[in-house]
Amino acid sequence: xxxxxxxxxxxxxxxxxxxxxxxxxxxxxxxxQNVPLLLMFLPVIIFYATFKYAPILGNVxxxxxxxxxxxxFGSPWVGLHNFELLFSQTQTxxxxxxxxxxxxxxxxxxFPAPILLAILLNEARKMIFKRAVQTIVYLPHFFNWVIIGGxxxxxFSMESGFINHWIEKWTGEPYPFLYKAxxxxxxxxxxxxxxxxxxxxxxxxxxxxxxxPSLYESxxxxxxxxxxxxxxxxxxxxRPTIIILFIxxxxxxxxxxxxxxxxxxxxxxSNISEVISTYIYRVGLKGSQFSLSAxxxxxxxxxxxxxxxxxxxxxxxxxxxxx
Amino acid sequence: MKASYGDKVFYxxxxxxxxxxxxxxxxxxxxIAALSLSDSSAIxxxxxxxxxxxxxxxxxxxxxxxxxxxxxxxxxxxxxxxxVVLSMxxxxxxxxxxxxxxxxxxxxxxxxxxxxxxxxxxxxxxxLVVKSLGLxxxxxxxxxxxxxxxxxxxxxxxxxxxLPEELQEAARIDGCGEIKILARIILPLSLPMLxxxxxxxxxxxxxxxxxxxxxxxxxxxxxxxxxxxQMVQSQSVMxxxxxxxxxxxxxxxxxxxxxxxxxxxxIPMLLVYPFLQKYFVKGVLIGSIKG
Numbered sequence: 001x002x003x004x005x006x007x008x009x010x011x012x013x014x015x016x017x018x019x020x021x022x023x024x025x026x027x028x029x030x031x032x033q034n035v036p037l038l039l040m041f042l043p044v045i046i047f048y049a050t051f052k053y054a055p056i057l058g059n060v061x062x063x064x065x066x067x068x069x070x071x072x073f074g075s076p077w078v079g080l081h082n083f084e085l086l087f088s089q090t091q092t093x094x095x096x097x098x099x100x101x102x103x104x105x106x107x108x109x110x111f112p113a114p115i116l117l118a119i120l121l122n123e124a125r126k127m128i129f130k131r132a133v134q135t136i137v138y139l140p141h142f143f144n145w146v147i148i149g150g151x152x153x154x155x156f157s158m159e160s161g162f163i164n165h166w167i168e169k170w171t172g173e174p175y176p177f178l179y180k181a182x183x184x185x186x187x188x189x190x191x192x193x194x195x196x197x198x199x200x201x202x203x204x205x206x207x208x209x210x211x212x213p214s215l216y217e218s219x220x221x222x223x224x225x226x227x228x229x230x231x232x233x234x235x236x237x238x239r240p241t242i243i244i245l246f247i248x249x250x251x252x253x254x255x256x257x258x259x260x261x262x263x264x265x266x267x268x269x270s271n272i273s274e275v276i277s278t279y280i281y282r283v284g285l286k287g288s289q290f291s292l293s294a295x296x297x298x299x300x301x302x303x304x305x306x307x308x309x310x311x312x313x314x315x316x317x318x319x320x321x322x323x
Numbered sequence: 324m325k326a327s328y329g330d331k332v333f334y335x336x337x338x339x340x341x342x343x344x345x346x347x348x349x350x351x352x353x354x355i356a357a358l359s360l361s362d363s364s365a366i367x368x369x370x371x372x373x374x375x376x377x378x379x380x381x382x383x384x385x386x387x388x389x390x391x392x393x394x395x396x397x398x399x400x401x402x403x404x405x406x407v408v409l410s411m412x413x414x415x416x417x418x419x420x421x422x423x424x425x426x427x428x429x430x431x432x433x434x435x436x437x438x439x440x441x442x443x444x445x446x447x448x449x450x451l452v453v454k455s456l457g458l459x460x461x462x463x464x465x466x467x468x469x470x471x472x473x474x475x476x477x478x479x480x481x482x483x484x485x486l487p488e489e490l491q492e493a494a495r496i497d498g499c500g501e502i503k504i505l506a507r508i509i510l511p512l513s514l515p516m517l518x519x520x521x522x523x524x525x526x527x528x529x530x531x532x533x534x535x536x537x538x539x540x541x542x543x544x545x546x547x548x549x550x551x552x553q554m555v556q557s558q559s560v561m562x563x564x565x566x567x568x569x570x571x572x573x574x575x576x577x578x579x580x581x582x583x584x585x586x587x588x589x590i591p592m593l594l595v596y597p598f599l600q601k602y603f604v605k606g607v608l609i610g611s612i613k614g
Binding site: 033034038045048050051052054056057058071072120121123132133136139140142144153157162198199206226258263284293294297309 | 426468471500
């Protein structure tokens, strides 16, 4: 900070007064402009207060023994009892482990997929072909998990799926894809890749087009083949994007989408497929243990917040921070 | 420029891999479509892959007669259309004031909104709020809690901020109030962005699943997602068809009727897909550059 102040310019008195007046005028003009804006904004404030902040405060039921008669405010406080109960159950540890396992696998296999596909698409020189492939691979993004779950259950079903029909022909008996831990996880992860791989390329393709084409020309003059060009030009060109998207993805590691698990889950594999969101649904909403499941939800949200903030802190180190 | 031998190999491999990936994306859909159009004997013997065997529309017939799929389709349409209108209205009401530099406390309001993106309230407390407002079993339970997507709001806000100032100043000097400036100048200049965000919301409402599962208990209010989910996961989908007549439906199998249910969700998406693709690609890029 510069501590030595510039000496104020001696102002004629009239100018000071007019400046004061102008400020007042400006202030009242600003107020007049703000009245319609505030009126417009009022419903927005009500929305955020009711459906975002009231539920955030409603998380206090995690520290209470909630019941319908006494409501959120009347129910008795129980301190950390719900958390103690939650973490004394062996099931809880398993659920958190499943959540982490599935989302880390999603990250490891799902994250590089759009990068690879974007590089391949970028090297496709026939525009019609490239457009056609793009149109096809973007499509699954728009389907919800009911559609994809329905497709997966049909294709891999024991009795009638066509894959098991072939397997039965070769080995004599069908393979229970959806009832074995390993194959269930593999199907879970690959269906996620199937849905989002194509759509994920959009952002990488946009960044690749911003790479200066003369770099490729001169590399090619120098005798660099396609692999070397990709390795030394394309990949470094999209590296900042890769870093920022990777950091954002690690921030979401506590979240495994409810819909996907809910559609593919079955009782046989519940010991590896039950995740935090499905637990909250089953125990909280179906089992009416509101306080216990709210404690789980609060735990998830807090860890998620810490992860996002530290991911952003990391991103800042790369000059890519979001906020 | 002549391609070297290595590059020729590279291109050949590249086109092959891309073709395989595209086919992998397409195959499950074609397979399901084929199943929904095949007759039961072909399905039972596992002959159906990408082309229907023994053409039969009976699965769709049974779906229309035996389930409430038309009602669910209508419900999905209502949820989507009303939802998009409400969401766009509120998102505009949020984004416009926040994009004005002279708006009081715009920084703090924006911060409070962004915070809700980082720290979700959770399923249970949100459910209790919705329940205490008496919204269970009404579509307001689907519309209100997600009325504004903060992400979409930020996209709209930064779009408004980047519109040229001159026109707005001129209008202000001519005596236009805030609402007139918004309606006559800002919104007409933002039509492509508004279309993009409407489609974002539209896809979100059309695909709504978890909220319907949580908030809607009456089965005649289900949307397509939940109706089809219950069919797909049912062990006894044939028995659940109302007006169940064994001889009527001997030519359909659980797979064909489940596939037909999935197709009823896929087909409307395919019909609007040209618009979706065009505007979503734009939207992803707007959102990623200025978010």
